[in-house]
Amino acid sequence: MSLPEAATEPERCPFCGSDIASPGAGFMRHVENEPQCRDAFDTWRDRVSDDMRGGWAG
Template sequence: MTLAETSIDPGQCPFCGTELASPGAGFMRHVETEPECRDAFETWRDRVTDDMRGGWAG
């Protein structure tokens, strides 16, 4: 890992750092209830959609 890379903790929201109840469903519940994280997630998803063959299924 280079110095510019950061590790990702699946137990934390990547947008605000809040501890999540679970990496999958807990993240989605968090994004649904936190407007700033929801907006950041939507922006991220819009940016990666074209990078994924067949589109984004999530």
């Protein structure tokens, strides 16, 4: 079963719903510039890092 492209390359921030410039670097710039999104992203990353062998590289 394949996932829709939007599941891995968001056009909107999953934390606040704002449009983002691009799914990669644009998402990271958005997260760095929006404190509420940065906090939510850090919380998400902390929760999933133990689920990934070798930790989170992103």
